[in-house]
Amino acid sequence: MATVPDHLVPQDGLTNSSVRWYRMEILHDEGMVRFFFAFTDENKQKIADYPIDLPLSEAKNGGFNAMIAEAHRCMNDNLRQWLYVNDTVYRAYSDVE
Structure with missing residues (x-):
């Protein structure tokens, strides 16, 4: 497993914002199931x-249950990728190495 830099180690209490699954649609014509995740801000909006x-x-x-788990696994992959890209940009603009 990759080493996580100290500034990226998860911890409770950093923010009240969240990501949560809240809806599922079955798209029969497309042969797909769409899971919707909501991003909320500090005020839970x-x-x-x-x-x-x-x-x-x-x-x-x-x-x-397996489908819900897979949707969450996919969301985790997206969140990890976004964090990596955001941290790369952060490092490009800061003095952090």
């Missing part, structure tokens, strides 16, 4: 939705 699309066939193979 929704500021954005982010959809994750998964093949409907996964629902048949692993069941509902």
